[in-house]
Amino acid sequence: MSDQRSQERAGGERCLRAWTRLLRAYAATTRLLSAGLQAEHGLSLNAYEALWVLSQAEQGRMRRVDLARSLLLTPSGVTRLLEGLEAAGLVRKAACPSDLRVTYAELTEAGRAKLEAASCAHLRAVRALFEEHLSAEEIERLAETLDKLPGVAGGEGRCPQSG
Amino acid sequence: MSDQRSQERAGGERCLRAWTRLLRAYAATTRLLSAGLQAEHGLSLNAYEALWVLSQAEQGRMRRVDLARSLLLTPSGVTRLLEGLEAAGLVRKAACPSDLRVTYAELTEAGRAKLEAASCAHLRAVRALFEEHLSAEEIERLAETLDKLPGVAGGEGRCPQSG
DNA sequence: TATTATTAGTTGAGGCTACAAGAATTTTTA
DNA sequence: TAAAAATTCTTGTAGCCTCAACTAATAATA
Numbered sequence: 001m002s003d004q005r006s007q008e009r010a011g012g013e014r015c016l017r018a019w020t021r022l023l024r025a026y027a028a029t030t031r032l033l034s035a036g037l038q039a040e041h042g043l044s045l046n047a048y049e050a051l052w053v054l055s056q057a058e059q060g061r062m063r064r065v066d067l068a069r070s071l072l073l074t075p076s077g078v079t080r081l082l083e084g085l086e087a088a089g090l091v092r093k094a095a096c097p098s099d100l101r102v103t104y105a106e107l108t109e110a111g112r113a114k115l116e117a118a119s120c121a122h123l124r125a126v127r128a129l130f131e132e133h134l135s136a137e138e139i140e141r142l143a144e145t146l147d148k149l150p151g152v153a154g155g156e157g158r159c160p161q162s163g
Numbered sequence: 164m165s166d167q168r169s170q171e172r173a174g175g176e177r178c179l180r181a182w183t184r185l186l187r188a189y190a191a192t193t194r195l196l197s198a199g200l201q202a203e204h205g206l207s208l209n210a211y212e213a214l215w216v217l218s219q220a221e222q223g224r225m226r227r228v229d230l231a232r233s234l235l236l237t238p239s240g241v242t243r244l245l246e247g248l249e250a251a252g253l254v255r256k257a258a259c260p261s262d263l264r265v266t267y268a269e270l271t272e273a274g275r276a277k278l279e280a281a282s283c284a285h286l287r288a289v290r291a292l293f294e295e296h297l298s299a300e301e302i303e304r305l306a307e308t309l310d311k312l313p314g315v316a317g318g319e320g321r322c323p324q325s326g
Numbered sequence: 327t328a329t330t331a332t333t334a335g336t337t338g339a340g341g342c343t344a345c346a347a348g349a350a351t352t353t354t355t356a
Numbered sequence: 357t358a359a360a361a362a363t364t365c366t367t368g369t370a371g372c373c374t375c376a377a378c379t380a381a382t383a384a385t386a
Contacts, residue, residue: 012286015293018302019192021309023208026189027235028314029182031344044372045186065334072190077373079336084371101334101381123175130178133311139181145305146184148296151191207342228364240343242366247341264351264364 029129036125041118042088046071046081048122051090051107051115060107061094067105072151078105090114192292199288204281205251209234209244211285214253214270214278223270224257230268235314241268253277 034045043051053070054060062070068078082105085091090111094104107115130139147153197208206214216233217223225233231241245268248254253274257267270278293302310316 011294011299012290014299014302014306015290016286018293018306018309019196019289020212021306021315022188022192023212024235024315025309025312026185029185029312031235032313033182046372049183049186063334072187072194074374075335076337076375080372099334099382103335123179126182127175127178129312130181131174133313134308136174136177138308138311139177141304142308143177143181143184145297145301146181146188148301149188149192149292150195150296152184152187209342226364237344238365239345239367243342262352262364266365 032129033122033125037118037122040121041114043114043118046073047085048115048118050078050081050085050105051111052119054091054105054107055112055115060112061104063096063102064105065102085111195292196285196288200281200285203284204277206277206281209236210248211278211281213244213248213268214274215282217254217268217270218275218278223275224267226259226265227268228265248274 030045037043037045037048049071050067053067054062064078064082065075067073067082068075071078071081073081082091086093088110090108092106092108094106096102096104134142193208200206200208200211204211212234213230216230217225227241227245228238230236230245231238234241234244236244245254249256251273253271255269255271257269259265259267297305
């Protein structure tokens with residue numbers, strides 16, 4: 001009967017529902033979208049995202065640490081990811097003359113070409129996924145809502161290892 | 164003409180924005196929430212979810228295949244996940260007399276206790292994560308929207324009732 | 327300036343998950 | 357009812373990622 005208590009519980013259930021949906025939405029959508037990317041271009045989702053982030057950066061290059069923050073990976077995760085991309089010739093290392101600690105990750109021409117080749121089909125798949133099930137307003141609102149969760153907005157993701 | 168084309172592009176960008184937010188939201192929130200669960204109870208997120216799903220099932224047990232669908236894991240993923248939970252004594256195997264192919268995953272008393280012990284702090288963390296950043300309506304709408312994405316609602320409409 | 331703290335990045339070990347292949351057991355079909 | 361197909365589950369292998377520990381370089385401080 002206590003109105004307050006039942007409201008309490010409703011809040012908990014609402015959060016739990018949103019949370020499990022988020023987990024499932026991630027699992028379901030990444031499975032769908034990574035399949036095509038992997039089959040057609042041999043790229044994982046994070047590999048694609050890395051190429052894309054680099055392509056948006058000045059001179060197509062970034063410090064590896066910034067790339068990590070941008071992708072929400074640990075520094076070691078970036079090292080491993082770039083290992084593959086470097087082996088494939090899509091990204092190369094570049095030194096930073098003013099700070100010998102940093103190594104840039106720099107998009108190669110092949111990397112840019114690969115990104116362009118993969119983008120068309122990938123973007124189409126992303127659009128299909130969202131637009132076939134959600135209205136424009138729902139999509140917009142979804143992005144806005146997720147943006148408010150901690151660590152999601154902008155490029156200012158915090159590195160989990162040094163936290 | 165150009166109006167239509169620019170609307171086209173706006174739709175693409177909207178989808179892309181929602182998609183990258185979803186990726187980042189997953190990465191950011193799972194990191195936050197799994198940390199506590201792992202540190203305090205030695206459970207991964209999927210291990211917790213598995214215990215929870217089992218606890219909601221009749222007699223605290225399910226066919227492994229159904230558990231896989233519910234968690235959006237492959238059958239092999241479930242085998243490996245349950246390996247750990249069985250070794251920890253939280254789940255046990257049980258035979259199905261009517262179909263010798265199936266093995267049930269069955270929650271043990273220790274498993275139920277572990278779930279109960281972990282739930283309180285975990286639920287609090289989930290609530291904090293959402294309610295500190297989103298309004299009740301936003302949370303509600305977020306869950307509803309994600310539910311419309313393919314494969315999210317499918318596992319079976321589990322409306323969690325607080326354990 | 328010498329020392330200490332911070333930052334950038336890599337490496338080894340290990341966890342989690344998928345995929346492919348295979349074994350055991352129904353179920354379907356001809 | 358025998359053969360084919362489908363279902364349930366496990367195992368080997370491999371990819372991707374994290375954490376802990378480490379090196380190297382820079383910044384801050386006494």
